[in-house]
Amino acid sequence: MSGAHSLTLTGVAGDPGSAIHRLDPRAKLLAMLAITLAAVSTPLRAWPVFVACAAVLAATAIVARVGAGTVWRRARIVLPPVLLIAVLIPFMRPGGTTWSLGPLTVSEAGLAVFAALAAKAAIGTVGAVLLGATTSYPDVLRGLAGLRVxxxxxxxxxxxxxxxxxxxxxxxxxxxALASRAFHPRRATDVAPLGRASAALFLRTHARGERVYLAMVARGYAGAMPELEPLRLARRDVAAVGGVLALLVAVRVAAEVAGAR
Known part of the structure; x- marks a missing residue:
C-alpha cells in the first residue's frame, strides 16, 4: 500500500451510516466547540459539567460506533505530553493539606488543579478525535467555510x-530507493548521502506539487473547489446542537447554584 493511502485520507472511523456521521459538519463543529469551551471555562468545583461533557462524548462514540481503541490510538499522540507537563503541578502549587513523598511534597490544591487540567485536556482531545472520526477532512473544511471562517x-x-x-x-x-541500494545510515559519514537524498526529495516534491495544482485547476479550482452538494442544515442538525447546548447550560447553572449554597 502506498504512503498516500496508508495515511488515511479521511480519517473516518466507525459506522459511516450512523446518525452522527450524517450530521452537517457545521453542527458537529459547533457542538465540539461548545463542549470544549464548557470544559475549559469550568472550575473544578463545577465537576458535574465535566461529567456531562464526558457523557455526551461517550454517547457520540457509541452512536457512531467508534471504538475505545480507535479513540485511544488517536488521542495518545496529544494527551501524554500535556499530562506530562500537568503532572508537575501537584508538586509546585501550595495550598490545603500536604503529603510527603520522600523529598517531594504534594499539595491538595495542586492535585485539584491537576485533576481539572487533565479533565479539560481529555475532553478537548477526545472531542477533536471524535470529530475527525465522524467527519472527513474535506467536510471539516466545508463546515469551517460555512461558519464564515x-x-x-x-x-x-x-x-x-x-x-x-x-x-x-x-x-x-x-x-x-535508498534501501534498494543497501544504504543503512549508521555513521556520521552517512550524512552526505542523506543530504543529497533530502535535496532530491525537495525537488521531486515540488514538481509533484505543481502537477497536483495543475490537476486541481483542470478540475475547476479557482481559489475554492466547486461544490456539487451545498451544505444544508436540517432539523436534526439544529436539534443536535440545541440539545448539547441546553444540557451543558443546564448542568453548569445547576452546578454553580449548588456550589453557591
Whole structure:
C-alpha cells in the first residue's frame, strides 16, 4: 500500500451510516466547540459539567460506533505530553493539606488543579478525535467555510493536508530507493548521502506539487473547489446542537447554584 493511502485520507472511523456521521459538519463543529469551551471555562468545583461533557462524548462514540481503541490510538499522540507537563503541578502549587513523598511534597490544591487540567485536556482531545472520526477532512473544511471562517485559513489548511500526503508518498519512494541500494545510515559519514537524498526529495516534491495544482485547476479550482452538494442544515442538525447546548447550560447553572449554597 502506498504512503498516500496508508495515511488515511479521511480519517473516518466507525459506522459511516450512523446518525452522527450524517450530521452537517457545521453542527458537529459547533457542538465540539461548545463542549470544549464548557470544559475549559469550568472550575473544578463545577465537576458535574465535566461529567456531562464526558457523557455526551461517550454517547457520540457509541452512536457512531467508534471504538475505545480507535479513540485511544488517536488521542495518545496529544494527551501524554500535556499530562506530562500537568503532572508537575501537584508538586509546585501550595495550598490545603500536604503529603510527603520522600523529598517531594504534594499539595491538595495542586492535585485539584491537576485533576481539572487533565479533565479539560481529555475532553478537548477526545472531542477533536471524535470529530475527525465522524467527519472527513474535506467536510471539516466545508463546515469551517460555512461558519464564515476566513477563507485564507481554510485554504492553507486544505493545501497543508493535501501536500502532506504528497510529501509522505515521495518520502516513501526515497526510502525505498535508498534501501534498494543497501544504504543503512549508521555513521556520521552517512550524512552526505542523506543530504543529497533530502535535496532530491525537495525537488521531486515540488514538481509533484505543481502537477497536483495543475490537476486541481483542470478540475475547476479557482481559489475554492466547486461544490456539487451545498451544505444544508436540517432539523436534526439544529436539534443536535440545541440539545448539547441546553444540557451543558443546564448542568453548569445547576452546578454553580449548588456550589453557591
Amino acid at each position: 476566513p477563507p485564507l485559513l481554510t485554504l492553507v489548511a486544505g493545501f497543508m493536508y493535501r501536500y502532506l500526503h504528497v510529501i509522505a508518498e515521495e518520502l516513501r519512494r526515497t526510502r525505498a
